[in-house]
Amino acid sequence: MAADGNVRFKPVEESCSSEDETDKVTPFIAKSKSKRGFKYEKLIKNEIDDNLRSKIEEIGRKNGKPVNHFLKRGIFFSHRWLQEAFDVPLVIQMSDDEKYFSEDLQNGEEPVSIETIREQTRENVKDIIALGFDVNKTFIFSNFEYMCPEYYKNICRVQRLIKLSRMKIVFDFDDNGNIGKINFPAIQAAPCFSSSFPHIFHGKRDVPCLVPCAIDQDCYFDLMREIAIKLDCKKPALIHSKFVPSLVGGVRYKxxxxxxxxxxxxxxxxxxxxxxxxxxxxxxxxxxxxxxxxxxxxxxxxxxxxxxxxxxxxxxxxxxxxxxxxxxxxxxxxxxxxxxxxxxxxxxxxxxQVTDEMVKRFMTPRPLNYKYKHGSNEIL
Structure with a gap:
């Protein structure tokens, strides 16, 4: 965090497709050539500093919640810890459409169908619910199923402000991919604007959003930080996680x-x-x-x-x-x-113990119960 209180971010061209002699990280590829794995100090310019960490810990203690070890060790924020410590609404996006656009996802010789992906999404939602989220403060949505007018308007606003040439640079797109991949980033990023969820934020466009994500997802929201003012919205804030390494590829692969x-x-x-x-x-x-x-x-x-x-x-x-x-x-x-x-x-x-009825309840658009009031100094 800078002295003026603002978080400093790398330019999108640098942060989204970081490719030096050791690492290549995009939303679609994450690979390090170094035996020691990813060099996060190069990928993440604005690590959580001691002052910000102290402020987060103070708010957690005030609400009776011990600091999660993911934060202590500089790994990540736990979503559930955030929800419990800050008493804020949590929105979880299931990007099932991204899976459909991926050429890597196959069922034998054929691409996986929308129906199969929807079934997988439901099972993934059950996994998430089993982690212990509060149904009264959590809305989980599927891109295939949730497309209310306000959300779609934000998607269109984002699409209009970002040039295709920029998308190719940021996401390393070439001319061989399907157009779904070009369209998807706007769908992925528009939920960081509060007006995409009128049932939760009652049409307000300036409720701040904190996005916990892996560093390979940074580029979606870094773009939104650039255009947020033009949309009369708050810039989203991000905190990044390190990759959990693969047992097969080792620390060079996630x-x-x-x-x-x-x-x-x-x-x-x-x-x-x-x-x-x-x-x-x-x-x-x-x-x-x-x-x-x-x-x-x-x-x-x-x-x-x-x-x-x-x-x-x-x-x-x-x-x-x-x-x-x-x-x-x-x-x-x-x-x-x-x-x-x-x-x-x-x-x-x-x-x-997670039933289909519980899945339906988490995924039904509805008001959420939380104490946070817009404008409160308690929120970072």
């Missing part, structure tokens, strides 16, 4: 449910154990000076998973112990298996 090497919320305890135990870390390159050489913790996905999912303060000593050979990879695997079995096991149990 985990993706559509590719091998992913831990799924539907995995059994046996599947979790097998996937973790079958993982082998990349060898550590010997190049460079001793001080600059990669360490085991830099390249080991198991260590990175513990970074995300081990809430205990004991995690702080793991890196030194592992890099000094006081503990081995099998020790980390045993700890991670125990943690993931507990986390995913609890989610599985809650998911069994």
């Amino acid at each position: 985990m993706s449910a559509s590719k091998p090497g992913s831990i799924l919320l539907t995995d059994t305890n046996e599947e979790i154990e097998t996937k973790i135990n079958e993982y082998n870390a990349d060898p550590i390159p010997e190049r460079g000076s001793r001080d600059n050489r990669s360490k085991k913790s830099d390249v080991d996905v198991i260590y990175h998973y513990l970074y995300y999912f081990m809430k205990s303060d004991e995690f702080d000593t793991l890196k030194t112990k592992y890099d000094n050979d006081e503990i081995q990879s099998d020790d980390l695997k045993s700890e991670l298996i125990k943690i993931l079995k507990t986390i995913i096991g609890e989610i599985r149990q809650r998911r069994k």
Whole structure:
């Protein structure tokens, strides 16, 4: 955050298609050539600084909510922690249309149908509900199903203000893709304007929006920051997450449910154990000076998973112990298996209780119950 209180962002051309000697990150490709994985200090210019972090922690404490470890370790914000700590409405967008436009999603030799994707979306919504969101403060919508007049007007306003040439630069589009991909960014980004949800914000155009997202989604909302004033809307604020790495590609690739090497919320305890135990870390390159050489913790996905999912303060000593050979990879695997079995096991149990009626309730446009009043100084 700058001295004047404004968050500084990289120009869109830089932030959306970051491609130096190590990383390529767009909404469609995320790959690092470095054995240590993505260099977030290059991708994220405006990291959460100590002053902003302190302010967030203060508001959380005031509402009786301890700070989530995702924030403490600089990983991300937990959506649910935000909802509980700040008592604000949460809107979750299911971009099922993006899946339909993707040429990578196949069912055998044929592209996946809209009907199949809609069924998958419903199952994904059940996964989200099982994480514990408050139905009275949460609206989940599918792009296929929610297209009210105000939302569509905002989409058209966005489309009119952004040139096709700019889209090609920002999203790395070429002439071989379908036109759905060109149209989609406006659909993805327009929900950051409060007037897209008249049932929640009663037509107000200036309610601020905070978007927690992975860094590869930054470009959609960075564009909206550029045009928000022309639309008489508030600029969206963003906080970025780091990628959860793939068990197959290692720290150079992000985990993706559509590719091998992913831990799924539907995995059994046996599947979790097998996937973790079958993982082998990349060898550590010997190049460079001793001080600059990669360490085991830099390249080991198991260590990175513990970074995300081990809430205990004991995690702080793991890196030194592992890099000094006081503990081995099998020790980390045993700890991670125990943690993931507990986390995913609890989610599985809650998911069994999620009914189609609950899905319908979360996805029905309706007023939400929250205390935040527009203009409050309590909100960042």
